[in-house]
Amino acid sequence: MNTVARPTHAENEVDRARSGDVRALARLLSLVEDESPRMREVIRDLLPQTGQARIVGLTGAPGVGKSTLTGALVGAFRAAGRRVAVLAVDPTSPFTGGALLGDRIRMQEHATDEEVFIRSMASRGHLGGLAAATPRAVRVLDAAGFDLIIIETVGVGQAEVAVASLADSVVVLLAPGLGDAIQAAKAGLLEVADLYVVNKADKPDAQQVVRDVRNMLALGSFEPGGWKPPIITATAANGPRDEGVAELVTRLDAHWDWLCASGELKRRRHARAREEITALALATLRDRVTKDVDELAARVADGTLDPFQAAEEILTEAED
Amino acid sequence: MNTVARPTHAENEVDRARSGDVRALARLLSLVEDESPRMREVIRDLLPQTGQARIVGLTGAPGVGKSTLTGALVGAFRAAGRRVAVLAVDPTSPFTGGALLGDRIRMQEHATDEEVFIRSMASRGHLGGLAAATPRAVRVLDAAGFDLIIIETVGVGQAEVAVASLADSVVVLLAPGLGDAIQAAKAGLLEVADLYVVNKADKPDAQQVVRDVRNMLALGSFEPGGWKPPIITATAANGPRDEGVAELVTRLDAHWDWLCASGELKRRRHARAREEITALALATLRDRVTKDVDELAARVADGTLDPFQAAEEILTEAED
Numbered sequence: 001m002n003t004v005a006r007p008t009h010a011e012n013e014v015d016r017a018r019s020g021d022v023r024a025l026a027r028l029l030s031l032v033e034d035e036s037p038r039m040r041e042v043i044r045d046l047l048p049q050t051g052q053a054r055i056v057g058l059t060g061a062p063g064v065g066k067s068t069l070t071g072a073l074v075g076a077f078r079a080a081g082r083r084v085a086v087l088a089v090d091p092t093s094p095f096t097g098g099a100l101l102g103d104r105i106r107m108q109e110h111a112t113d114e115e116v117f118i119r120s121m122a123s124r125g126h127l128g129g130l131a132a133a134t135p136r137a138v139r140v141l142d143a144a145g146f147d148l149i150i151i152e153t154v155g156v157g158q159a160e161v162a163v164a165s166l167a168d169s170v171v172v173l174l175a176p177g178l179g180d181a182i183q184a185a186k187a188g189l190l191e192v193a194d195l196y197v198v199n200k201a202d203k204p205d206a207q208q209v210v211r212d213v214r215n216m217l218a219l220g221s222f223e224p225g226g227w228k229p230p231i232i233t234a235t236a237a238n239g240p241r242d243e244g245v246a247e248l249v250t251r252l253d254a255h256w257d258w259l260c261a262s263g264e265l266k267r268r269r270h271a272r273a274r275e276e277i278t279a280l281a282l283a284t285l286r287d288r289v290t291k292d293v294d295e296l297a298a299r300v301a302d303g304t305l306d307p308f309q310a311a312e313e314i315l316t317e318a319e320d
Numbered sequence: 321m322n323t324v325a326r327p328t329h330a331e332n333e334v335d336r337a338r339s340g341d342v343r344a345l346a347r348l349l350s351l352v353e354d355e356s357p358r359m360r361e362v363i364r365d366l367l368p369q370t371g372q373a374r375i376v377g378l379t380g381a382p383g384v385g386k387s388t389l390t391g392a393l394v395g396a397f398r399a400a401g402r403r404v405a406v407l408a409v410d411p412t413s414p415f416t417g418g419a420l421l422g423d424r425i426r427m428q429e430h431a432t433d434e435e436v437f438i439r440s441m442a443s444r445g446h447l448g449g450l451a452a453a454t455p456r457a458v459r460v461l462d463a464a465g466f467d468l469i470i471i472e473t474v475g476v477g478q479a480e481v482a483v484a485s486l487a488d489s490v491v492v493l494l495a496p497g498l499g500d501a502i503q504a505a506k507a508g509l510l511e512v513a514d515l516y517v518v519n520k521a522d523k524p525d526a527q528q529v530v531r532d533v534r535n536m537l538a539l540g541s542f543e544p545g546g547w548k549p550p551i552i553t554a555t556a557a558n559g560p561r562d563e564g565v566a567e568l569v570t571r572l573d574a575h576w577d578w579l580c581a582s583g584e585l586k587r588r589r590h591a592r593a594r595e596e597i598t599a600l601a602l603a604t605l606r607d608r609v610t611k612d613v614d615e616l617a618a619r620v621a622d623g624t625l626d627p628f629q630a631a632e633e634i635l636t637e638a639e640d
Contacts, residue, residue: 044626051623057509061380063497135627177497179385267620273620273627274613277604285605286598293594300593301586303371307455307593311600318379 014046017144022117025144029119032136038175042135046143046265052254053142057167058152059192064175065199069236070152072245082147082250085117089153089163116147133282134166135276163192167273168265169255170194171248174213176205193229194255197248201233227258289314328636334366337464344438352456361454362468366463371589373462374576375392377429378472384495385519390472392565393435407435407457409473412494437466445539452603454486455596485595489575490514493569494523504614513549514575517568523554538575547578609634 016024028046032039058073061065077084121137134151153163163170172193173206198209211229222228230251236243253259259265295313299305337346350367352359377566378393380386390406397404441457454471461469470485492513518529533551542548552573554564579585613634 040626040628043628045627047623084390153629156422228436252577266529269619269621270614273630274610275615277613277616277620277628278610278632280627281601281609282606283632284600284631284635285609289601290594291599293597294590296597297590297594300597306367308363309598310593310597312605313475314597314601315604 013042014049014140017140018049025117025140027117028140028144029137032140033121034134036056039136041233043199046139049143050139051142051149053138053146053149055149055151055166055168056252057170058150058164058171058173059170060175064173065236066152066173068246069173069197069199069234069248070150070244071118072236073150073248074220076245076249077114077148082143083116083145084148084150085141085146086119086121086150087134088118088140089134089151117141117144132279135272136165165272168259168268169252169295171197173197173199175200176203176209194227195229195248195251196231197244198231198233199236199245202235206233215217219262225262227255227262227264246289323508334369334460334463337460338369345437345460346439348460348464349457352460353441353453359456366459369463370459371462372464373458373469373582375458375462375469375471375486375488376572377490377495379471379490380493380495383628384493386472386493387491389517389519389554389568390470392556392562392632393470395570396569396598397468398436403436403465404468404470405461405464405466406439406472407438407454407461408438409454409471437461437464452599453497456590485592487570488588491517491572492520493517494529495520496529515549515568515571516546516551517555517564518551518553519564521557521563526553547575547582547584568581588626589606612637613637 013024013028017028026040029141056073057071058066074084074086080114095168105219119137121133137150138151151163151167170192172195174196175198196213198206200206210231210233217229217231230249232244232247234242234248236242236245259268293310294312296305296310300307300310333348337348338389347532348362351362368604371549376393378386378390388594389394390408391438394404394406439457443455443508458469458471473482490512492515494516516533518533520526530551537551552564552567552571554568556565579588613630616630616633619631620627625639
């Protein structure tokens with residue numbers, strides 16, 4: 001086998017990705033989506049080149065127009081000369097690991113733009129696996145020199161909270177009728193937002209959604225010098241007449257300035273690293289713990305052993 | 321302190337709950353919502369009296385009409401002479417632990433019916449905490465002699481998958497325009513359904529939702545003698561003219577017969593016990609692991625240590 005023609009170091013691939021080689025970038029992203037010794041090597045090697053990108057999370061209930069707004073944001077940031085990458089993360093499906101990519105087609109107008117990179121990711125593994133491969137993909141894009149990385153997720157609830165731990169700025173998208181403010185509050189969405197966008201602002205009930213969010217924000221307390229999430233109305237339709245997109249860009253930039261000046265950026269990135277390390281350690285422990293659980297599970301299902309005793313027995317076994 | 325007037329054994333409380341003492345039941349449920357040695361004692365003591373109840377999960381996107389359908393189901397099962405309990409579980413909010421209870425008011429017509437017990441649960445703790453207290457609450461209701469326990473959850477995605485692991489039968493509720501079939505598919509909802517209900521069937525696009533689900537089911541493969549999820553249309557409005565509710569009850573009974581005859585019930589309950597034990601063991605491990613992560617997280621955030629190395633160091637420390 002001729003090993004000369006094949007890149008032997010991750011640095012080579014990263015260098016190629018930095019210089020705009022989309023294929024090298026795609027190879028790196030495929031590599032870090034899976035668990036392997038080679039993946040760990042790549043992450044370790046590209047680590048010194050990370051830390052420069054801004055990471056924006058964009059989330060909301062199904063149907064509020066996330067993909068359309070993402071497309072409009074990409075256009076606005078591109079117009080400002082920035083290199084933009086989009087990671088579209090589908091919620092974990094523990095039963096098939098599959099993902100439907102239909103929405104992506106809406107963004108294909110940017111697909112031929114070399115400074116925009118769009119990647120749909122299927123999330124892997126068990127509950128909480130949504131967050132597993134994404135930080136690695138973010139590192140790759142960061143090392144590849146993108147100025148801005150948008151993580152778009154669909155879903156309501158835990159998926160959004162997972163986004164929050166990965167992004168520097170979290171945009172929560174609402175729309176009248178679809179995932180309204182009360183439902184969003186139930187899902188814990190309002191608690192993770194740095195910026196609110198009420199989309200489809202031309203629809204009759206949009207102002208009610210704005211009022212609901214405003215009332216909920218009024219219940220919260222904001223520290224002096226802290227960040228108070230703005231509420232932006234938009235009618236993002238992926239065209240030159242997009243309303244609200246320019247304001248969102250301005251507010252995102254203001255949030256970034258605040259993050260840097262207040263020390264919050266450093267705090268968030270520390271929390272993110274903490275979450276990532278903990279998740280990795282727990283994944284290893286989960287493998288150890290689930291090995292011999294079957295016999296105990298049968299006794300718990302029969303009602304002859306209580307689950308706490310069973311858990312203790314597993315932990316004792318795992319430590320041997 | 322006079323200890324005579326106070327019940328000293330969980331059995332007493334369970335006996336009272338079984339005989340219809342709603343206050344005793346409420347006390348037991350409050351007790352098992354929290355982590356405590358007393359909670360473990362209660363679960364252990366009531367374990368022999370569990371295993372008789374049927375557990376039905378009802379889930380779907382925000383706004384599809386879950387609470388209304390739950391109310392209609394309660395009415396139908398009550399008319400058939402069964403004792404029914406409802407657990408309404410709100411998604412985890414790791415930031416406040418709070419829950420909004422607004423929807424519950426719609427079910428208050430059943431609130432004075434002694435054989436119906438309705439409980440809203442706030443889910444506790446970290447991501448995945450949604451599933452933590454619910455199995456314990458289900459055990460209490462099971463031991464208290466309810467024939468049918470309905471677990472209703474709001475949200476799209478991981479929360480639904482968590483419901484699936486707790487219920488014997490999973491009903492996925494869809495509605496035209498709100499959380500349509502494609503969005504539900506993305507969230508992994510279609511993969512956990514034993515029965516589909518397309519609600520608001522009087523709306524114009526309802527038949528399109530039915531077709532979408534049918535087309536997706538046609539892509540799946542079903543084993544001979546297996547269960548093929550039915551698609552039921554409904555216009556549940558919590559009144560005597562509810563369309564589709566009687567059919568849902570019939571189909572749920574058919575699913576229960578299939579579960580018992582095929583051995584699938586035993587398999588599911590085993591898997592459920594397995595999940596519960598694993599989650600308990602992991603929660604203990606998480607506490608150990610997160611103790612000394614801060615210094616390592618700072619180095620990972622700086623890019624001077626890779627996360628895999630950090631995770632290994634934590635595991636080594638935790639084992640000492």
